[in-house]
Amino acid sequence: MRPGHRTALIIALVLGTVLLWLVLDSTGATNPIRDALTGIVSPLQLVFGRVFDPVTDQLEALRQGAELVRQNRDLRQQLAEAQSRLALLEEAQHENQDLRRQLEFKSIVPNYQLIAAEVLGRDPSQYLHYLVIDRGSNDGVRVGMPVITEAGLVGRISRVSSGSSQVMLLTDSQSAVNAYVQRSRATGVVQGTLGPDLSLEYVLRGETIVVGDVLLTSGVGGNFPRRLVIGQVAEVRQNDIEAHTSAVVVPAANLAELESVLILMNFEPDELLDEP
Amino acid sequence: MGLYIAAPIALLLSLAQTTVIRNVTLFGAHVDLLLLFAISWVLCRGLGEGLMIGVIGGLVLDVSSAGPFGTATLSLAVAISLAALGEVNLFQGAWYLKFIVAAGATLLVNVVNVLVLRLAGYGAIPWAALGTNTMPSVLAHLLLVPLVYGVTKWLARRLEPKRVEF
Numbered sequence: 001m002r003p004g005h006r007t008a009l010i011i012a013l014v015l016g017t018v019l020l021w022l023v024l025d026s027t028g029a030t031n032p033i034r035d036a037l038t039g040i041v042s043p044l045q046l047v048f049g050r051v052f053d054p055v056t057d058q059l060e061a062l063r064q065g066a067e068l069v070r071q072n073r074d075l076r077q078q079l080a081e082a083q084s085r086l087a088l089l090e091e092a093q094h095e096n097q098d099l100r101r102q103l104e105f106k107s108i109v110p111n112y113q114l115i116a117a118e119v120l121g122r123d124p125s126q127y128l129h130y131l132v133i134d135r136g137s138n139d140g141v142r143v144g145m146p147v148i149t150e151a152g153l154v155g156r157i158s159r160v161s162s163g164s165s166q167v168m169l170l171t172d173s174q175s176a177v178n179a180y181v182q183r184s185r186a187t188g189v190v191q192g193t194l195g196p197d198l199s200l201e202y203v204l205r206g207e208t209i210v211v212g213d214v215l216l217t218s219g220v221g222g223n224f225p226r227r228l229v230i231g232q233v234a235e236v237r238q239n240d241i242e243a244h245t246s247a248v249v250v251p252a253a254n255l256a257e258l259e260s261v262l263i264l265m266n267f268e269p270d271e272l273l274d275e276p
Numbered sequence: 277m278g279l280y281i282a283a284p285i286a287l288l289l290s291l292a293q294t295t296v297i298r299n300v301t302l303f304g305a306h307v308d309l310l311l312l313f314a315i316s317w318v319l320c321r322g323l324g325e326g327l328m329i330g331v332i333g334g335l336v337l338d339v340s341s342a343g344p345f346g347t348a349t350l351s352l353a354v355a356i357s358l359a360a361l362g363e364v365n366l367f368q369g370a371w372y373l374k375f376i377v378a379a380g381a382t383l384l385v386n387v388v389n390v391l392v393l394r395l396a397g398y399g400a401i402p403w404a405a406l407g408t409n410t411m412p413s414v415l416a417h418l419l420l421v422p423l424v425y426g427v428t429k430w431l432a433r434r435l436e437p438k439r440v441e442f
Contacts, residue, residue: 007323011357014327018334018353022346026396034338034345041291041339048288049295056296121294123341126306126386126409127393127401130342132294158342166342173401194405 035161042164045120046134101150112225113266115139117147119258120164129172129192131155133261136163144223144269147261152229152252153177153217154261156269169255170198170230178220179230181213190215190230190249196256198231198249209236209247222270278321278435279328286329289313290336302419305412308385310337311355312421315381316428318359319374321435330356343389344396351388355381378421379414386410 024030061068117133135141137160147154147167155175159166168175175192179200186207188200203209213233219226235248289310297309310333318326334349341348359377390406 007360010324010327011353011360014331014353015350015357018346018350022344022350022392022396025345030345037335037339041336044291045295045340048291052292052296121340123343124290124293124337124348125341125343125389125393126413127389127398127405128342132340168342173405174398194401 038161038164042120042132042134042161045132046118049120098150111266112264114148114262115141115265116260116262117165118260123166127173127194129169129175129194129255130158131167131169131258131261133165133167133263134163135263136161136165138162140265141165141263146224146228146264146267146269148228148264149253149258149261151254152231153224154253154255154258156223157263167261170251171196171255177224177230178218179215180218181207181209181233182216183210183213184208187218187220188244188246196251197234198251200233200247200249201244203245203247205238205243205245207245209233209245211236213247215249224269225264225267278317278432279325281431281435282317282321282325282329283332285313286310286333287336290333293333293337294340302416303412305416306409307416307420308382308413309420309424311352311381311385312378312417312424313428314352314356315359315377316374316421316425317432318356319377319425320429320432323356323360326356326359327353343393343398347389347392347396350392351385354388355384358384374421374425375418378417382414382417383410386413 021030025034115135117135119131120134121132123130123132131154133147141157141160143157143160145157147156153170155167155169155172157165158168170177170190170192171194172192173194177190178187179190180187181203184207186203186209188203191199191201193199200209200215211233215230215233217224217226217228217230229252231249231251233247234250237246237248293308293310297307301307314326314329314333317329330352331349334346334352337348337352338345358380361377386406386409390401390403393401
């Protein structure tokens with residue numbers, strides 16, 4: 001066979017197989033294989049993340065090198081040994097405050113049974129904002145369960161396998177959460193934008209929203225419990241033509257740098273569906 | 277022989293892509309080292325090994341993705357097939373080939389990704405997102421491809437010589 005024909009045949013075979021696979025995936029026929037592969041890949045991601053996280057931290061430091069050098073020079077001038085000891089104490093105090101805040105958060109929602117989960121990985125696609133966490137059906141996790149941090153809402157479980165799950169983040173384009181403004185009680189829908197921020201939509205004209213307003217889950221629709229913090233209004237967009245007001249919302253939880261999350265185990269969403 | 281080296285590298289890069297690299301950006305652009313390695317390998321070693329890299333790496337990406345299973349593999353396979361143009365005598369050895377292939381492959385990966393997602397019902401992904409995400413990635417990949425290609429070429433030269441096919 002001529003090399004050109006052989007190349008074309010290889011390409012056709014691979015593309016044909018993958019396309020067939022995609023068609024089968026839409027019927028759910030590939031789920032067992034996908035789950036089996038997830039069982040292999042998830043532990044590898046856990047190990048990989050733990051080994052290379054310090055390396056990426058160092059790379060990040062290198063990336064910000066110029067700024068760090070300048071800061072370092074300033075700090076060297078300012079800091080004496082006693083001050084550095086003070087910094088260590090402040091760091092310990094900060095950690096202490098974080099832990100206290102987490103404990104207080106648990107006491108605010110005493111009816112919720114929470115389990116902690118470690119973030120294993122993120123969706124490699126730029127167009128999908130999902131996390132992979134190390135809790136799955138073996139831990140009682142089910143599709144639809146809300147995922148939070150002590151700062152606020154993160155998203156909801158979208159797929160579950162035995163040892164891991166996928167979480168659809170608030171920023172994903174498919175995400176929509178019914179919300180209300182804490183100050184004015186105006187209601188709307190918080191949607192993902194594929195960027196770092198969220199978009200508050202369908203707020204009736206005349207309702208007041210101002211920069212700095214805090215948004216909470218309304219509980220309407222039954223997919224999330226009431227009064228979970230979603231984020232804060234950063235910009236209000238009002239258009240004379242449109243019937244609704246919209247706003248840019250900064251998520252309360254730092255979705256870009258999540259390392260661990262909490263799953264609300266005993267909240268039953270109305271749309272608690274089995275996987276396709 | 278080449279595949280025994282390239283496959284573990286592809287596996288490691290795809291694991292990195294879903295863990296540590298996912299948050300790494302170059303001037304705000306998403307960086308896909310697996311794609312750059314795969315197209316560089318095709319340019320150095322040929323399509324067969326490159327496609328195997330794409331399938332291995334793509335499967336790991338697909339397992340970690342919420343999209344339809346096979347989307348990453350398909351988009352990588354399409355992009356790698358483009359890189360096979362480097363085997364055409366007309367372009368072979370041209371210094372600019374790696375830049376053309378890197379830009380084209382990045383564009384193709386993104387187009388296939390959005391196309392499959394929209395066909396699968398992820399209709400909320402606007403076509404405009406393609407432009408805002410793809411162009412910065414193309415520029416980032418154009419900057420990175422000489423480095424990745426250089427390392428890949430160095431590695432490929434230390435392996436057995438490319439088989440001559442008749």
